[in-house]
Amino acid sequence: MKAVLSGAAVLLLLGACGTTGMSEEDTTDRSGGSEQPDTKNTNSESAAAEEGVLSEEATFSHVYEFDLDLELTDDEEWEYKYERDDSAEIERGDGKDLKGSQAEEEIEALLGAAVITADRPFSEIKSEVLGELGLQEVDVKEFELEIKYDGGEKLEVDHKPKRAEENKSVHEFDLDIEFTNKEQWEYEYERDDNEAEIERDGSESSVTGTEAHEEIEAILGSIDISTDRSIEEMRAEVLEAVNAEEEEVKKIDVDIDFQDGEKIKFKQDLS
Known part of the structure; x- marks a missing residue:
């Protein structure tokens, strides 16, 4: 500053x-x-990138790959693909597709205007990205974004807005956790079909039926998955709910569908 x-x-x-x-x-x-x-302090920025913890100042210069897919309410699809020092491409329903340096310049301008980090509320990130593209929330049916940094950290987010009157009862829930020791934990839940299953490496058997249903519903009752929160906040809360040590986690993938049609998915690769 x-x-x-x-x-x-x-x-x-x-x-x-x-x-x-x-x-x-x-x-x-x-x-x-x-x-x-x-x-x-450029040394501090480099250290931050290596650790996967990027400040707002360091974000753009450390973006290695970027993908953005938008499905609009008029059924148009916009795609932005970028790999630094390699390729860039933009495809839009308006016929104004771009490749090469023109696409690279436009995407880099977008990345310079929108601060995409795990410590920011997702709603703010989405608003900045759409605003830079001249779009509003009501224009978008589905928003998918992937970004990879030089330090190896990778973020993925997928959001579908609600389609009906607000109802935040959980319809479906999937959680996958990969640990640094290669163990994996998987949680699957479908409310309407009354189905649930938990598989944890290191356990003698999977948990199914009523027992899994009750355990997952207890988890859902202790977490808040919302676009008003950051990925870091939600990740920490989910891991605490399943009694997983955050420093031992390599990847986490959370996918939740609500009864009103809203879908929130986030995936973070901390390697």
Whole structure:
């Protein structure tokens, strides 16, 4: 972040630090048309990318792959595909398809305008992406986005808005967790068919029937899957609900369908 200080504030700062000799140009404020140079710590950004934890400043420069698929309410389909230093392509129902450098420039502008990170509410990310494309929520029937960073972290989100009066009773629920030791846990639930199954590597047998149904409904009662929340928040809450240690998780995939037709899916690869 650029810090712009008035002349008086700079003198106070110099006095506190014991530094002298700064010119009048160095202390000119924004109204004078001059700013102090940006001093971003690039080493910190690189470390953040390696850990898969990206700040809003670092996001665009560390995007390696990006895919966006939109199904619009008029049945048009828009597709954006991007791989840095390799290829880019845009297909839209309006016939204005783009490839090569033109597509790359448009997608990079989109990535520069929309901050796509796991610590932001999904609704904000979706709104920024659609706004940059000149679309509104009511224009979109389904929104699918995948993004991969240099550090290896990969995010996938899929959202279908509700089609009827709001009813957040869960219709279907699927949860897959892959651990760093290669173990996998799987949870499947269908309310209307009264079906449920839990499989956990390391367990002697799977859990089915009433026992699985009750266990999954207890999980659903302790989590809140909503577009108003971030993937990080929902991931932490889900893992706590199933008694999984977050630092031992490599991948998590959550897919939930509500009775009103809304569908929320997110997948995070932390490798």
